[in-house]
Amino acid sequence: MAITDLPDSSDLPVAWHVSTRSGNGGGNCVEAGPVLDGSARYAVRDSKDRTGPTLVYPATAWAAFLTDLHTGRFDFSA
Template sequence: MSRTPDLSRAEWVKSSYSEGNGGNCLEWAPAFAASGVVPVRDSKAPHGPALAFETAAWSAFIGGVKDGELSI
């Protein structure tokens, strides 16, 4: 069984943490989170690839960012 979601009809939402100057723009498809997957893509390349993370892994990543455990 494939866990790769069909994103052809996904409704994408820009992250509230994305910069408004045209750079570092991340979008995600929240409707998929209930199925255990969080699709993420670069808003500057809407027809490009998307990454799909398990919900728990994505939550851990976001928690690390908020706690300052990760830096660029």
């Protein structure tokens, strides 16, 4: 999975969305969204540090991550 770490997300045009699992700002806050440059990439960042590093994923890797997430692959509560 190719990941690009960008030092400043303010230069990247992204339609950011705060995760519904982030609650009301209690610590584990994540934002993600499509990069609006026609590249079909998706970006992820810490919503508490919006000028910090941003991880950028190709569309195929992002889709695979979402599939794994929805099927419970990352559910370690058991």
